[in-house]
Amino acid sequence: xxxxxxxxxxxxxxxxxxxxxxxxxxxxxxxxxxxxxxxxxxxxxxxxxxxxxxxxxxxxxxxxxxxxxxxxxxxxxxxxxxxxxxxxx
Amino acid sequence: xxxxxxxxxxxxxxxxxxxxxxxxxxxxxxxxxxxxxxxxxxxxxxxxxxxxxxxxxxxxxxxxxxxxxxxxxxxxxxxxxxxxxxxxxxxxxxxxxxxxxxxxxxxxxxxxxxxxxxxxxxxxxxxxxxxxxxxxxxxxxxxxxxxxxxxxxxxxxxxxxxxxxxxxxxxxxxxxxxxxxxxxxxxxxxxxxxxxxxxxxxxxxxxxxxxxxxxxxxxxxxxxxxxxxxxxxxxxxxxxxxxxxxxxxxxxxxxxxxxxxxxxxxxxxxxxxxxxxxxxxxxxxxxxxxxxxxxxxxxxxxxxxxxxxxxxxxxxxxxxxxxxxxxxxxxxxxxxxxxxxxxxxxxxxxxxxxxxxxxxxxxxxxxxxxxxxxxxxxxxxxxxxxxxxxxxxxxxxxxxxxxxxxxxxxxxxxxxxxxxxxxxxxxxxxxx
Numbered sequence: 344x345x346x347x348x349x350x351x352x353x354x355x356x357x358x359x360x361x362x363x364x365x366x367x368x369x370x371x372x373x374x375x376x377x378x379x380x381x382x383x384x385x386x387x388x389x390x391x392x393x394x395x396x397x398x399x400x401x402x403x404x405x406x407x408x409x410x411x412x413x414x415x416x417x418x419x420x421x422x423x424x425x426x427x428x429x430x431x432x
Numbered sequence: 433x434x435x436x437x438x439x440x441x442x443x444x445x446x447x448x449x450x451x452x453x454x455x456x457x458x459x460x461x462x463x464x465x466x467x468x469x470x471x472x473x474x475x476x477x478x479x480x481x482x483x484x485x486x487x488x489x490x491x492x493x494x495x496x497x498x499x500x501x502x503x504x505x506x507x508x509x510x511x512x513x514x515x516x517x518x519x520x521x522x523x524x525x526x527x528x529x530x531x532x533x534x535x536x537x538x539x540x541x542x543x544x545x546x547x548x549x550x551x552x553x554x555x556x557x558x559x560x561x562x563x564x565x566x567x568x569x570x571x572x573x574x575x576x577x578x579x580x581x582x583x584x585x586x587x588x589x590x591x592x593x594x595x596x597x598x599x600x601x602x603x604x605x606x607x608x609x610x611x612x613x614x615x616x617x618x619x620x621x622x623x624x625x626x627x628x629x630x631x632x633x634x635x636x637x638x639x640x641x642x643x644x645x646x647x648x649x650x651x652x653x654x655x656x657x658x659x660x661x662x663x664x665x666x667x668x669x670x671x672x673x674x675x676x677x678x679x680x681x682x683x684x685x686x687x688x689x690x691x692x693x694x695x696x697x698x699x700x701x702x703x704x705x706x707x708x709x710x711x712x713x714x715x716x717x718x719x720x721x722x723x724x725x726x727x728x729x730x731x732x733x734x735x736x737x738x739x740x741x742x743x744x745x746x747x748x749x750x751x752x753x754x755x756x757x758x759x760x761x762x763x764x765x766x767x768x769x770x771x772x773x774x775x776x777x778x779x780x781x782x783x784x785x786x787x788x789x790x791x792x793x794x795x796x797x798x799x800x801x802x803x804x805x806x807x808x809x810x811x812x813x814x815x816x817x818x819x820x821x822x823x824x825x826x827x828x829x830x831x832x833x834x835x836x837x838x839x840x841x842x843x844x845x846x847x848x849x850x851x852x853x854x855x856x857x858x859x860x861x862x863x864x
Binding site: 357 | 805
């Protein structure tokens, strides 16, 4: 069970806008789904997945990659070879 | 030698997002074979949208590994197919480009999320198609449209260039009208790629062999029980009888972990999605926005405007599942359930070679029939176990119920895609 305030807060944390008209619908749907997830509560807290796998590392060497021009080719706005983003502060 | 063909179809079912009218291709094992690519697989110089407004106009500067392999094999890549936005759906209705219609009955959905790929093959627009399968997204539309679709063993096909939704679950796989076509396409795309850290060096060089004498097939009661349309269950049992006539032996079995598999799947896929989709900020690709706004305000507004509701719902659910205070309750418990599914398969595969059941619990839904998200999720119950365990699974058409195709699903041990393909081929031969 989640409240509309919870959904509003989570949506804000996730940076996905939800307008007031959608809030009730999202709350009721997420409540149903999270209620369904509650069946997992009955399971033991396992150690998680053990696949016997190990990380495979490589040397940190420069290899072929996109050129700066290619990397910037899909950006709506660029400046001096950089992406242009909204201000953070 | 370089050749070219003109590709032109009257796409009345909205299977394609982009078509390529003039296609050049080379010599090779697939020379001149027309192949459609799901629109979440990157194609250099050809718009790739994931059926989302947030990637409108995105032209990948590189090819996915599978696309490179297809070009080298001489395939003629004819277009990019419609899908549920970012792969999130079971109907192909969650597309910013409108739904794809089922070629067998245009009042019904083709299944999803690789619905455009399945519909394009079923309608005869192209010879073969690539899909991706996170929780059934190749097998479901293959079943609903009456074609063959394989979700390979996790790691067998490189995911490099597949726009990620839930990395630990998804695989790219082949779709075609028959098992031979699926096998031919799989032989081109399987193999090691160092750019995918989960890629395994297990190429596929097999030719389908219908001799299955002595093959032991387990039929879990959970695949034929509650929630499965009795007419669908019956037709799949008949298909198993056909396999028995071809020399296989069927035995009843049980998969108790099925009770928690769907909840585990949706916790894991939404958690991974909430992280993966954070990259869509509109700065590096996609239509631009208002740079005068603050970062969070602009990011949030853009994503509200350009992500559909199902995508935002899954990001919210995933963010919730991973939030401090809930992580142990949802995500960690889901990993326990995932291990239970793996353990069940490992136990069954000590005794049987394959597990069989229906691919989907029903025939294709009518358009807009699954308007409630949870009801839609529940229809994935028979396909998600193979993704949770990473094992190979195929859907092969086996009957019609109410005039609509039904898929027989065959699931095998890790890296025994060959055996899954052989059994599907044996079924096809025996039923013909």
